[in-house]
Amino acid sequence: MQRPGFSTVLRIFLTSVYVMAAVIMQCSVFPHLRFFGMIPEFTLCVIVCVSCFEDEKVSCIIAVCAGFLLDTAGGGTFTLSPVLFLLAAGLSILLSKHVFARTFLPAVLSGTAALTVGAAKTALILVISGAPLAPVLLKTALPQFIYGMILLLPVYLLSALHYRIFRNSFESRRGVI
Amino acid sequence: MKFFKSKFFIVTLIVAVGIAAVFTAMSLLGYSSYLKKGLYYLTVPVQKLSDVVGRALDGYASYVTEFDKLKKENEELKGQINDMMDEVQSARAIREENEALRRMLEVKEEHLDYKFELVDIVGREDGNYMTVFTLGKGKNNGIDKDMPIISSNSGLIGRITDAGATWAKACSIVDMNSSVGAYVERSRASGIVTGDYELGLMGLCKISYMQSDADIQVGDRILTSGVGSVYPRGLIIGTVEEVKYDEGLRTKYAIVRPYAEISGLTSVTVITSFERYVED
Numbered sequence: 001m002q003r004p005g006f007s008t009v010l011r012i013f014l015t016s017v018y019v020m021a022a023v024i025m026q027c028s029v030f031p032h033l034r035f036f037g038m039i040p041e042f043t044l045c046v047i048v049c050v051s052c053f054e055d056e057k058v059s060c061i062i063a064v065c066a067g068f069l070l071d072t073a074g075g076g077t078f079t080l081s082p083v084l085f086l087l088a089a090g091l092s093i094l095l096s097k098h099v100f101a102r103t104f105l106p107a108v109l110s111g112t113a114a115l116t117v118g119a120a121k122t123a124l125i126l127v128i129s130g131a132p133l134a135p136v137l138l139k140t141a142l143p144q145f146i147y148g149m150i151l152l153l154p155v156y157l158l159s160a161l162h163y164r165i166f167r168n169s170f171e172s173r174r175g176v177i
Numbered sequence: 178m179k180f181f182k183s184k185f186f187i188v189t190l191i192v193a194v195g196i197a198a199v200f201t202a203m204s205l206l207g208y209s210s211y212l213k214k215g216l217y218y219l220t221v222p223v224q225k226l227s228d229v230v231g232r233a234l235d236g237y238a239s240y241v242t243e244f245d246k247l248k249k250e251n252e253e254l255k256g257q258i259n260d261m262m263d264e265v266q267s268a269r270a271i272r273e274e275n276e277a278l279r280r281m282l283e284v285k286e287e288h289l290d291y292k293f294e295l296v297d298i299v300g301r302e303d304g305n306y307m308t309v310f311t312l313g314k315g316k317n318n319g320i321d322k323d324m325p326i327i328s329s330n331s332g333l334i335g336r337i338t339d340a341g342a343t344w345a346k347a348c349s350i351v352d353m354n355s356s357v358g359a360y361v362e363r364s365r366a367s368g369i370v371t372g373d374y375e376l377g378l379m380g381l382c383k384i385s386y387m388q389s390d391a392d393i394q395v396g397d398r399i400l401t402s403g404v405g406s407v408y409p410r411g412l413i414i415g416t417v418e419e420v421k422y423d424e425g426l427r428t429k430y431a432i433v434r435p436y437a438e439i440s441g442l443t444s445v446t447v448i449t450s451f452e453r454y455v456e457d
Contacts (some may be wrong), residue, residue, distance in 0.1 A: 004323055060189045072255040080201075094180050109338065 011166035012058055015050060018139055018162060019066045022046040026070065031059045035150075036143035041118040043070050045148055045155045047085050051092035051161035052156070063089035088114035107156045115148040194209055230275055234256070273443070277329035281446055284331050290451035294318055296345070298442055308352035308377055312337075312345040312445065319449045320345045325408045326445045327400075332437030333357070333412045334403060345447075349439050350414060351377040358404035359384055364392035367402055370414050370433060378439055381418065385430035393420055393431050409451040 026042045043066055051059040067081030091113055095106035119141035126136045180186060251360055274295075281293050283285075289405055310397030314320055326334040334350035348355055350370060357370040361384075362457035368387040376382055384399055397417045403445040 057185055060186060062188060064193045064196070067193070068200070071200070081195055082196050083190070086190055086193045090181055090186055098180060 007166060011163075014059070014162070015054055016062060016065075016168075017047055017086075018159075019062050020069070020125045023066055035147040036139070038140060038143040038147055040151055041115055041149035042148075042151055043067075043081075044085065044088055044114050044118050045111060046159070047152050048088050048114050049107050051110075052096040052107050053159060054172045056093050056097070058084055058095055059089045066161070068111040069138065077101065080125075082119060084114070084117060087117070088135055091114045104153070107152065108120045110167035111149065115145050115152075117171075118148065119145040152153070179363070189342050198348075225275050228376065240369055245365045273329075275443060277446070280329045280331065284327070289450065290452040291409070292319075293447050294320055295444060296320065296447055297444045299344075308340075308355075308372065309346065309348050310442075312347055312447070313343075314447075315341045315344045317342050320447050321449075323407050325412065325448045325451075327448060328437035328442065328445060329437075330434060330437065333411060333414050334407065334435075334439060334442070336407055337447065347445070350435060351380060351382045351439060351447070353377065356380070357408055357414065358402040359399050361391075361417075362400050363394075363399040364397070366391035366393055368412045368430070370399065376432060381434055382434055383432050384417070384429050385423070385428065387429040387431075388425075389422070389427055389428050393417060393429060395420060397431075398436075399433050403453070405412060406453045409453075443448045 024044045026039065030039045032044055047059075047063045047066055050062065054062070061086035064082045067083070067085035068084060070082045070085075073128060091107060092110035095110050100106045122144055123133070123136045123141040127133055181303050183373040191282050198419070230290045251406065281295065285291055285293065294314060296312040297316045298310050299313040320337060320418075321340050322337050324337045326336060328334050333350060335352065335355060337345050338348050339346040349372075351356055351372045353372040353374055355370075355372045358367070359370045360367040366387055368391070370382055370384045386392060389438070395417050398419065399409040399414040401410060401412040401414060415435040417431045418434050419432040421430055422428075
């Protein structure tokens with residue numbers, strides 16, 4: 001097994017910081033930047049975009065950790081984010097590294113799917129809590145999805161910039177941007 | 178789809194589902210507090226810092242996201258302000274009418290022979306100082322030609338020049354065609370108050386045809402003399418602002434500021450009946 005170089009470790013470390021910052025921002029900054037009263041799935045967008053560039057295994061581990069951290073910091077009862085984030089990362093990896101080339105398209109497709117599931121998760125939790133379905137879909141799930149889609153492009157560009165700096169740190173072909 | 182079938186992904190997924198299941202169960206059973214508290218120690222200081230940034234952004238975010246709400250609220254408030262302004266206007270009109278009636282009552286107590294009719298001004302000449310105006314009542318209400326008009330503060334405004342069944346035309350004392358027999362309250366020096374074009378533009382009139390040695394000073398009050406039987410005796414016309422001497426006619430004249438605020442009138446009082454002054 002090849003030993004990772006310093007730049008690889010640094011890249012993974014900074015990616016972790018980047019995702020950690022996304023989690024903290026989602027819990028602190030974005031509650032002040034609501035869209036129709038909704039906080040976006042910012043961390044989910046970051047996970048999707050990071051997974052387009054990052055190593056597969058690193059992406060999956062970071063996704064699970066970020067999901068766990070978000071659910072813990074968020075203070076909710078249901079800890080569904082690790083699974084959702086892992087599936088989103090997996091879809092993003094599949095589309096960007098196995099189906100399409102490294103363009104914005106895989107991020108859009110996997111982001112759309114992930115945000116839809118994210119919005120559905122929110123709606124599901126609310127419906128389980130006793131809220132009526134139609135208003136939940138219209139006033140919660142839809143704005144949350146739209147807000148996430150709006151954030152997807154800037155997050156993708158930021159991630160692309162992050163990985164452009166570390167483009168020489170990938171040992172495998174999957175890491176090449 | 179190969180990736181989803183890879184051993185690594187399946188293991189990670191099982192771990193994630195396991196974590197989710199365990200922590201959801203712990204949360205539901207109330208056992209997760211220690212773990213959460215530990216994490217809060219790590220995240221809260223950073224959250225506090227970013228919360229400061231978030232609060233700074235709060236105003237801007239509200240501007241974008243609550244624009245429609247604020248716009249609607251603004252329109253509703255504007256509507257409420259308009260309604261309140263209408264109410265204030267209405268109350269002001271009622272108060273002014275009340276004031277006018279109260280003063281009229283005072284005048285009536287002083288002059289028991291007077292009969293009054295309160296009339297709204299419905300039309301006027303353009304310009305800051307109206308000299309001719311139309312009243313909303315006429316002969317049906319006992320108003321006829323050559324009846325004197327006074328303001329709510331009992332100052333003379335002018336007289337009716339023409340009247341129909343439901344309307345009347347009036348001219349004020351600052352009109353060039355107006356002439357009112359008058360005297361100085363302090364010295365009893367007599368003269369005639371007439372309108373003047375240039376003075377009329379400033380809302381002033383003048384008392385002329387006074388003897389060259391007539392005793393008149395700035396600040397003197399000018400009253401109606403009652404001569405000619407159009408105006409009752411003793412109505413206040415105005416106060417002297419400036420005394421001058423006419424070289425050609427060798428008489429004194431004075432510029433008079435009407436006691437009634439002619440420019441801002443909305444209603445007037447017509448004296449429909451009074452005892453005529455008979456000169457001894």
